[in-house]
Amino acid sequence: xxxxxxxxxxxxxxxxxxxxxxxxxxxxxxxxxxxxxxxxxxxxxxxxxxxxxxxxxxxxxxxxxxxxxxxxxxxxxxxxxxxxxxxxxxxxxxxxxxxxxxxxxxxxxxxxxxxxxxxxxxxxxxxxxxxxxxxxxxxxxxxxxxxxxxxxxxxxxxxxxxxxxxxxxxxxxxxxxxxxxxxxxxxxxxxxxxxxxxxxxxxxxxxxxxxxxxxxxxxxxxxxxxxxxxxxxxxxxxxxxxxxxxxxxxxxxxxxxxxxxxxxxxxxxxxxxxxxxxxxxxxxxxxxx
Amino acid sequence: xxxxxxxxxxxxxxxxxxxxxxxxxxxxxxxxxxxxxxxxxxxxxxxxxxxxxxxxxxxxxxxxxxxxxxxxxxxxxxxxxxxxxxxxxxxxxxxxxxxxxxxxxxxxxxxxxxxxxxxxxxxxxxxxxxxxxxxxxxxxxxxxxxxxxxxxxxxxxxxxxxxxxxxxxxxxxxxxxxxxxxxxxxxxxxxxxxxxxxxxxxxxxxxxxxxxxxxxxxxxxxxxxxxxxxxxxxxxxxxxxxxxxxxxxxxxxxxxx
Numbered sequence: 001x002x003x004x005x006x007x008x009x010x011x012x013x014x015x016x017x018x019x020x021x022x023x024x025x026x027x028x029x030x031x032x033x034x035x036x037x038x039x040x041x042x043x044x045x046x047x048x049x050x051x052x053x054x055x056x057x058x059x060x061x062x063x064x065x066x067x068x069x070x071x072x073x074x075x076x077x078x079x080x081x082x083x084x085x086x087x088x089x090x091x092x093x094x095x096x097x098x099x100x101x102x103x104x105x106x107x108x109x110x111x112x113x114x115x116x117x118x119x120x121x122x123x124x125x126x127x128x129x130x131x132x133x134x135x136x137x138x139x140x141x142x143x144x145x146x147x148x149x150x151x152x153x154x155x156x157x158x159x160x161x162x163x164x165x166x167x168x169x170x171x172x173x174x175x176x177x178x179x180x181x182x183x184x185x186x187x188x189x190x191x192x193x194x195x196x197x198x199x200x201x202x203x204x205x206x207x208x209x210x211x212x213x214x215x216x217x218x219x220x221x222x223x224x225x226x227x228x229x230x231x232x233x234x235x236x237x238x239x240x241x242x243x244x245x246x247x248x249x250x251x252x253x254x255x256x257x258x259x260x261x262x263x264x265x266x267x268x269x270x271x272x273x274x275x276x277x278x279x280x281x282x283x284x285x286x287x288x289x
Numbered sequence: 290x291x292x293x294x295x296x297x298x299x300x301x302x303x304x305x306x307x308x309x310x311x312x313x314x315x316x317x318x319x320x321x322x323x324x325x326x327x328x329x330x331x332x333x334x335x336x337x338x339x340x341x342x343x344x345x346x347x348x349x350x351x352x353x354x355x356x357x358x359x360x361x362x363x364x365x366x367x368x369x370x371x372x373x374x375x376x377x378x379x380x381x382x383x384x385x386x387x388x389x390x391x392x393x394x395x396x397x398x399x400x401x402x403x404x405x406x407x408x409x410x411x412x413x414x415x416x417x418x419x420x421x422x423x424x425x426x427x428x429x430x431x432x433x434x435x436x437x438x439x440x441x442x443x444x445x446x447x448x449x450x451x452x453x454x455x456x457x458x459x460x461x462x463x464x465x466x467x468x469x470x471x472x473x474x475x476x477x478x479x480x481x482x483x484x485x486x487x488x489x490x491x492x493x494x495x496x497x498x499x500x501x502x503x504x505x506x507x508x509x510x511x512x513x514x515x516x517x518x519x520x521x522x523x524x525x526x527x528x529x530x531x532x533x534x535x536x537x538x539x540x541x542x543x544x545x546x
Contacts, residue, residue, distance in 0.1 A: 148404055151406060152403050152404060155397070155406070156389070156397035156402075156410065157402065158403060159382075159386055159398075160390065162379065162382055166378075166380055167378070167379055167380070169341065170377035170378065171390070172341075172360075172362050172365075173339065173341075173370075173377065174453065175362045175457070184400055188400070286381055
């Protein structure tokens, strides 16, 4: 039971990541490959604040999210000049840079040794120790994220985002300040990814750079694509399926030396099949051009 | 009065002079046709005016503002709307959404209005919905409002693009071959739309190959060839202009009979 709840907590954190990346990739059409970097900043910020200064995770989470949003502005800036593959490469590079900083700035982050003993959230003096309590907390944040991003995309503002995805030049020709919208989208996306990172850190109570590798960014992107680009419901499905499904493989009773690579292979195969049969994702409507 | 003044404008692409020392003005409240053989620089001129290309040299002034190096969305916000020769709709969005995007939003297109669903945003959205439907009616596309733009035929897409541009309520419209691909019985309707723009005080500059349309609707014609203006005047003057005939037909030969 505990284990099941644990998986749901992880799925919830990934839903937040997937929703926030979907805003950038699926709704606005900006290929971003460094999403986990924002989570990394959020996680390290609130962990370090809690460990070094005893700051409550609640405040740490907010500061972490703001820090991540700040990084989002930094990533958003090149997105004004770079398009398509080039933007994908630039954001990928940024993910690598943030990872390297986390790994090599040993004085601050303790590098590969990681940060142990990160405190959990507490509500009214009670630490959210049981997994079900943490699941409730994550659920609240999933709800907030889905609500806010849902409203953003279902509005005149969101319509402009989609128009940028569809044809940037046409959007410019009817007076949309495309660069401004891109910057906002990266900032908002990074903000929520920062929340996810912080939630992760205070749940696992240990973080090290290996949780924030480029592979993680790609995994989140897969969840976006799998569930459906430009679909809120799709982000739920993508994250849930791709978090829960690999866990099920655990019960096949294979030695872990086989199970781990097999999991990767099935992941890959799933995606190839999906792209061939249903390129818009499980419930998405938007296709790659 | 001139609403647009182009002075000595030039644009070079890898040594090819697409627009070469071009100068002309556009009269306010008039319909001006921009004509010329293929490759004479008409569409490049449009892209230069609207900021999609950066000129190699020269100057473009809209009213009293020098817009030569402004970004496209800023030029639009000064009151210059345009359509594209190769039609630029938002393919995976509905016809209605395409039109709504062209309409003016004061508060609605901001992030906070979206998150908090402000009453002013909702009101604006409601009003714009009515406007959008009215616009679709003027081009006879109201029954396609929920269709994805990508599923429309070429001519229908052009009509939607024109409707989107009309909705921008600009002062100055640049229409790049608005009649091409349009079903013939729709052309009189489009012509009357363009004339209506003039009667409501708007300025229109349009590129057109159909001479009958050009002669019928325009007050003034500007003729380009090899990136230069070779003639300008009333349709009647242009029809009789030697240089124009040469550009279109080659040097005139004696008739056989």
